[in-house]
Amino acid sequence: IGVLPDGTPIPSIFEIAKITGYTIGLTVTCRVTHATRASVYRHVTNRDDEVTLAKQLAESGTVDVIFGGGWDMFVPTAQGGRRTDGLNLIELMKSKGYEYITTVEQLSTVQSSKVLGLFAKGHLDSVSNRSSAQPTLDVMTKKAIELLSKDGKPFMLMVEGSQIDWESHSNDFYGVWKEVVEFDNAVKVALEFAAKDGNTLVIVTGDHETGGLSLSKGGYTINVEQARKAKGTTQMFLSQFNIADKEKFIAGLKDWYGISITDSEYENLRKIPSNNLRRELARFVSEKVGFGWTTFDHTAAPVPVYAFGPGAHYFTGFMDNTDIPKIIMQLTKLSTISFPEIKSTGSGY
Template sequence: MRRLFVLFFVILAIALSFSQVKNVIYFIGDGMGLAHAYLTSMIEGRPLSFMKTPYVGLVKTHSANSWVTDSAAAGTALASGFKTNNGMINILPDGTIVPTIFEVAKAYGVKTGIIVTCRVTHATPAAFYAHVKSRGEENEIAKQLIESETIDVVMGGGWANFLPKSLGGKRNDELDLIEIAREKGYAYVTTKSDLMQLPADAEKVLALFAPSHLAPASERSGDQPMLYEMVEKALEILSKDNEPFFLMVEGSQIDWEAHGNDVYGVWKEVLEFDKAVQVALDFALRRGDTLVVVTADHETGGLGLSAGDYMVDVEKIRGFTKTADWIMANYSTADKESFKEAIKEYFGLTLSDEDLERISASKKPSAELGKILSEKVNVGWTTTSHSGVPVPVYAFGPGAENFTGFLDNTEIPRIIMRLTGYTLQYPLVKEPTIK
């Protein structure tokens, strides 16, 4: 594999003139299209926090080999400014390894952090520090995270990828990456209570709250923190000495709920994401030197705010209290009456025998239930996968006016770099030929 690490000449490049952008808080709503945000706004009866930012644009999301991207290729574009094939992380189709914006920032002494509600080795967070041909190499990604020391503050799930099987993890190489992280100076915590007790003067933090992903926002409780709580703590740690920092925050599970065509799940995940954005906006408003950028890696579900009728039944949606996944995990369609009663109790809706037959016959019963429930409140979906439609970008703070118009996703990290002065502008990237 050719290792033409562009980082070498990036570090040697002369920085641009002084910029007002000292800190960056970069939000990525995984799978969050405009309709996901607007539907949540409709249900809440108010604009979401990021909707009130003064500058808004649209972003193309295609990868190098497909009009419909996955999170690995989209994450690479958002973190490095280069297009690659689906499934690849910071390695181009020809094998060239490209640096991430965090690696460049680190070369300038900037503190960095990632906060997610999925495994920290999942595609989007990995795009900010790892270089692999396949996003499935999560054990290798975990190893790169600890060995590179690119990230100062890490919060999310996935401790199983950091531990050998002999210690309850997933690794075959007997490497205890958590112990190695401790030796490198990371404070390691696994509970919300321990996180909140961390002193503000902690320099490096590895916080892994689950062996895999965190619980969904609608079900998370106890010692797994909410996204906004992690953001509050990370900002306390990263900003304590008034040095520059760069924080990436992902609303990871918006995507999964949209894969399941789950209106309630999307609502609760977008709402959790928005609460975290509000924490960042409050911080930026107090400071005046912090840029907040909110976007998505792609749209999921092909969400339409209609299913053939002109009226989305917002009032009925407000009465939903569970996700379709939760129903399928706790009830069986084989017990028809019990299943129907559960739908009545948690959604206020009535299922027909035909509805039950659709769910039972489906290869994705949870998604089929989600689609049926959506239909009953006049919300439509076109797919249980990703779509190729552009996604919004919202910006607040110094330099926010640059995030308007019709952008490519590769432009977002390039604009951030120009505004922070981490590096000179990247060469232009030609549009790929997509079959």
């Protein structure tokens, strides 16, 4: 993340903006040290080196407002975390002026300009199964914009619907639907601010497509109303129904998804190894309802880019994904010329 093949660290657009006076925010529904969001602030040769990324995040001060999950990467194993170096990075960040919050109630009232909000030990729960004890993405986004904009400084905020990709890897139409709706609600918050502010650019895109999702799986119909009545993801379903109990399992599929299955279909599902059952069942259910999938992995399908606000007209047609930060830098007149040399702060270089 953020390094050349030889390990040379390369500054991100967020780091460059920080040096020139911007405030920076990060709002996600996974661990704040997970790959995509970590690219905002730091540099490692292995994306899974999250304990180093947490250390870099704490020491750099690049990100002013941080909302998401993953406090386990910030504290020692003796305190329930994953750190073996004995460091408590939460205490370090508090000493650097960050207010540390962990609850929805604290999120609603916090007014500090530097905030570390970690609302789960690991990732936040999927929105399909998230309790009111964890915030939704739109709520975090609204608070982040409020805090970043209150002093009148320019700001950059990265908001990610982190688990859209994960539900797509599982080919779970219900999970994807709910995660996209949550992300859409967050986009609405950003658009409302930008429309009122008049000087804020909102860009919405993705790094790749996952699953090869199609509506109606090549045909002409999709059972929309049946899909709307679904009661949860297949992960949630399997937590309540044991496939070994044939009668209850089949009745559960009818109740949760409105689908009927034959004895042979049931036996085929029974033969699937338990570690693959969730995604195979999700694909099976999707096809019954009318959704098609081509893979459990990423695809090469182009992803859309939407933009609203000053300079939005530059984001048209097909472009390389690396053109997006270049256009942003042109619009904001940012430059890498004056960016200081990046110093190593962890073992991930």
